[in-house]
Amino acid sequence: MQPDQATQLRQLESQLAAEYQTILSKKLNLDLTRGKPSSDQLDLSDALDGILKGNYIAADGTDTRNYGGLDGLPEAKQLGANIMGVDAANVLVGGSSSLTLMFQVASTAYLFGLKDAASAWKNEGEVKFLCPVPGYDRHFTICEQLGIKMVTVPMTSTGPDMDAVEAAIKADSSIKGMWCVPKYSNPTGVVYSDETVERIAKLGKIASANFRVFWDNAYSVHDLVDNAPQLASILEATRRNGTEDSVLQFASTSKITQAGAGVAFVAASAANLAGFKKALGAQTIGPDKVNQIRHTRFLPDRSALMAHMKKHAELLNPRFEAVLEALAGAFEGTDLGAWEKPVGGYFVSFDTRKGCAKETVRLAAEAGVKLTPAGATYPYGKDPEDRNIRIAPSVPTVPEVVEAMKVFVTCVKLASVRQEIA
Ligand code: PLP
Structure with missing residues (x-):
């Protein structure tokens, strides 16, 4: 100097x-x-309180006050579909926290397998997840809790560094998953580019068996501007590439209505949903459908949302x-x-x-x-x-x-x- x-x-x-x-x-x-x-x-959603005015019956006649409906009410699935841009048929509505759903899906994949018992990650010795960094600390905590080793890849202004992602996956068959917050990523705020989405959809072709992307779309409708960037549909991209089973999507109304007291969703292929429901059915008779119907009356369609x-x-x-x-x-x-x-x-x-x-x-x-x-x-x-x-x-x-x-x-x-x- x-x-x-x-x-x-x-x-x-x-x-x-x-x-x-x-x-x-x-x-x-x-x-x-x-x-x-x-x-x-939070005040914006105060109308949720009392919105039912004694009418607890869902569109299909279900009395929401009673047990049952493991994968959610049809209209609540539609709300999840409106938030995530997927088909209602691919949505499961469960509880009030998407983080809980992520933990439950990861535990299911680890212990029981999303496909069958032979597909459980626990059978494969060491299990690793790719973690774009900087990222969301609670995703990392799920991995730590399950003993999954974390391998970092850098975030760029278009999403995870896909060259690094593909190289890691090709080199290491113990990589069984990857965390993604594709729109307004936590914390960088980046929206994944179309090319990144397409390359992530193709990972199912090069990864080892039972690889799953955890697509945490927590901020899918949380735009601050009118002409917000559009996130390409990972669902369509996986359909194009024949890799539907390689991605599970998550979202909730935590930052739409009430945080921790809203409704949470997972969207996935029929095969993944079937595997997850098998394990979920051992944990609960069904979710809180009264809260689901409160939410669907409050946010009846995409334009209300x-x-x-x-x-x-x-x-x-x-x-x-x-x-x-x-x-x-x-x-x-x-x-x-x-x-x-x-x-x-x-x-x-x-x-x-x-x-x-x-x-x-x-x-x-x-x-x-x-x-x-x-x-x-x-x-x-x-x-x-x-x-x-x-x-x-x-x-x-x-x-x-x-x-x-x-x-x-x-x-x-x-x-x-x-x-x-x-
Ligand atoms: N996913 C991301 C990326 C988040 O930032 C948060 C909360 O900050 C969550 C999930 C938590 O969602 P939930 O309240 O549905 O569990």
Whole structure:
């Protein structure tokens, strides 16, 4: 480092340290960790309460208050189909959490096999899953719980790096699955390109037997803009390629109506659904159909669903704008950070310079701004380059997001400058 440059860096460090001290004195208490709807968003679905007005009977005459209907009411399957862009015949409606369904499907595939007992992953020794990173920590927890080893592949601006995915699958027959959040990925906000979707649909041809893609379409209708990017249909792509059994799709109304108290869906081929239902039937007599019918009366068709999602977008948009404006204002044209500009979903993912994420999160926490722990977006909580931070702006108010982002920006700069001086 040139002496002049060193002096300039030290000056910058003291200026930033002074800004940081001013922030400390404000004793803030802000939180950008939670990928959940704000109470204003939850209010949008208050009409669910009391919507049945004593009429519990479904369109096919089913009394929803009674047991039965393992795979859900026909109209609830249609709601899932409207959300996921699939045929109602391929949908199973189960419980209130798609994460639970993912765990149940993964456990079924592991212990009992989705096809037959011989297809169970447990028969095959070591089992591995491909995990695009950064990714969703709860997917990684499912793998850890089942003893499935995680193999990372990088995310790009068009989805997982498909060259890396295909190479890994060809080289290693113990890879039995892959996590995907194809639209507004958690956390990068990326929408998979048509080419990526097509290549994922073809994986069933090159992977070892019983390989399954877990297509977690949690944000399929969660657009923030009018002309939202379209996700190509994985179902059609698998049909074209004769690989229908290689993909299971998941979604829920957690971020449409009430989080954790909505309705969850899995869409899959007839063979996969039959395998899953066999194991599910041992766990329950049937799901909560009263909640299903409440949801179908509230969101009777695709246009009601999309009109409802527009109201969410109106509440979420200013928060995302506040994040993106702060990042652009501070870092555009610098090498201090990189980020995507999502037009949907719940997150903005920010990459600091190598080795600065943990320190940024620590500085922000001391200054009263909670961020998701650095590393959480990687399997085993370990970001090998210590770069990724997930920003979740849905819960704080817009002024709070603006304030929190001022702190965030200062902390990124301070961590970067201190690293350069050290
Ligand atoms: N999948 C993704 C990608 C998520 O981000 C979340 C919640 O943040 C979930 C699933 C959880 O969904 P559910 O509430 O249906 O279990």
